[in-house]
Amino acid sequence: MRHLRAATLVALHLAALAAGAVHAAERTAPVKVTGGEIAGTRAGALRTYLGVPFAAPPVGELRWRAPQPVVPWQGVRQATTYAAACAQTAVWVTNPKSEDCLYLNIWAPAKAARLPVIVWIHGGGFYGGTAAQPGFDGGNLAKHGAIVVTLNYRLGIFGFFAHPELSAESPDGASGNQGLRDQIAALRWVKDNIAAFGGDPGRVTIVGESAGGTSVGAMVASPLAKDLFQRAIAESGYAAVPLYAGDTTQVDRGSAEAQGLAFARGLGAPHLAQLRAMSVDALQKPAWSPRAIVEGQVLREDLTTTYRHHRQNDVPLLVGWNAEEGKDLAPEILGTGDFTAARHRELVAKLLGYAPSDALMARYPGATDAQAKASIHQLTNDWWGWGIAYWANLQAKYGRSKSYAYFFAHQPAEPSTPCGYGCGAGHGAEIRYVFDNLGQDGRAWTRADRQLATRLARTWVTFASTGSPEGKGLPAWPAYDGTNASVLRIGGDAELKAHPLPDFQVFPQLAE
Template structure:
């Protein structure tokens, strides 16, 4: 965006909030005028003709140039679905209406309703405005219209209860400079995105309820199919990617027949759902049915029926769900998720796309896995016996009591992340598509580097090549790794094969050749990542089904 002169930053912010957050549209007859807002004085805020403008099937959008590189145009807060408010709460998303004139797209939309991480939490960040009216996405592009560049669509993490597409680490500037169009997406979270109830099932023509967050993600992919050419993207070459709950989402989308044909490759960083999931209307080993849990929550909140639940103020509903420990997750409902993912993938009934999956060496250090360790070897062994029963001796062979902290962190990593990612890579053979496995071991810089290690989510800044957003000053090694790792990711989006110039060849994973890429300060092609660990958890997970 070209400013004719620099107004005070607070005035720019106020104006943008008055425009972008309320869906402001500039009519065509004002196209070459400036917007004024400063105590009645005629001070030009921006000259529209010097800002990036795209014409989409929805309407025209005025964006801005990326602050780090003006070769990249950024369009923020684009509605991809109608606001899911009022009677639309807990309904599948509907397409966003279009507009006439030109819509200002220079501010992120609100986050979806959520409670912030507690202050002092490792993942705490200052809260942004949140709202039920939150179904917006953001686009970074250095391409011309109809340039047919690969598209990468990012789904954020946060346990399906927190997060946003507006986080600095997800800035798409560097990936756009590597010849892709980058999209980040908001989707409904927590009780707004994953609540099921008998009355919702009854009103659904598909006899389904609860996967509204996944349906939002699917709607965002439909938006990409219909609109991304205007930003220079190729709708026939779309890669979805995400981390943690964003990777769960990628896994669910790979499982959902409703997403078939909307994407063509998938990257999942530290997250999949290969263990048994909650079902809509029957109990499983994962727990009570989603509909009975929803009924129980309504009773605890004193809501007599669905009408009362929909009339409840959003903040009241959010707080009540948190107070009553409402569980948020994808639901096997027979429509969005037709069957248990492990069963589906074992039978080759998932969407047949190449995948790139992996996990980090010390996932648990920032997730509480090291916070309540047994004080003695005997206490550790007692805990293992209580959890694993007659498999305890096998567990103790792999995770011995001689180093309680390391064994506890490693077993948490392998059961919560590693087994799921390796299993996904392995089962992709059933759809005759390649799978690429990685193991991220690089320790980001900082005074706690040795204690935290390659912690959960630490790889994101390297995949986005946004290492400047790390908590501590990056080193030359960090900048180099960000450049190389993002090359692997981008080339996978381009061609379906992850590669980086001058770096090791990343070979596909298979039962015969269990290849993986070790991503550390040095990158190397390896084989047979922790095979005994996966054999153990194959047995453990099989017993739990």
């Protein structure tokens, strides 16, 4: 799905300013990690390490292969600048881009000792994004008592491409989820190395938003990620793909390989050697829709089946969605913003993947163009929310660990210039609060905004530490039990009027 870019329309000069500040900071003592020694920077009570390799560059003959071991280096590597973003077609990412992109970043309090670890997986629809986005700077979050790690993973045609010859050369006979395998490799690196930075490898929490949240679902479902993390948080992430049997987003190995071969033939390069000889630009010129693939190794089945057979990585789960992200997601999911009365039923069916009932259409009417637009936005939000609540319910029903759910309705301070995406409580609006990164874009942040940022950062760190979002000075948060009453509302009374979700019966596929 081509969405999930909220809070990412950033100017390149902001990243350059951040890099310049890093260069001026004091160097840290060398730290030994896989591959050699690194030195980061220290500013006050915070240490920062940027551009740390967790796998070999996936270039040349390694293009599309599973991530390979880090290439060792001599001397002390200066981990002081972000690595390039992974090669991608997203024009809203202005950072330099390269296939050589498998690097991570670390923020650690200077006197850290056995602190919980938060590993952030960025969104971007699997076709865009980077860990170097200014909003993902982990320094303020780390100051609340955690080690924060952000990572890059392969995207688009380089991260989600299957081909019969790729599967044949793979030791496990599968291809297509290179980006997810990169995330798993990064988690292995964290398990092996994070203690050197004062982190506890037995308290690792994976956190992601949107496609990053979808990635969290994939990690929960994947046997290859077993024992690499102990808690999971997904912000606006529609679980692993597919969510349930018959989910129209499902792509199996055979279909994925056939799609990959057809793509290659369209380029006049049906064989793997020919594809590996092509330039990045030539491979990215044709349209490619990246999706996670049920190829039998990283993902074996839909998430519902995984849970029913108790095959998930059973860890405490915290998931949630925002009050107004439907207006951001609907045009990207449906591929159009032409929400008219004439097309209303057609677009509802396309969104859901099945013919809607009269009862559903009555709940989301479209007698006029204005009504159709409002209904599509709300339906998208509700459908998204139900998928997330459904996932929380799977964990509550079939897991030993608890699940928690939230609904974020707070309206952030308005930007000084018109906002086009992720506005209000839109898609990704919660990220700046979770990272405690208010103030980067000149908004007139209120006391309520700053208090909420402190609260959510503390909540995420508390969950990473204990497996529960409840703690001293934090609100009570009940475990999810399948009811709207167990969803924590985040926002004022006026902001929460649109909640709760409709009944399960409206979406029969999600009636677990």
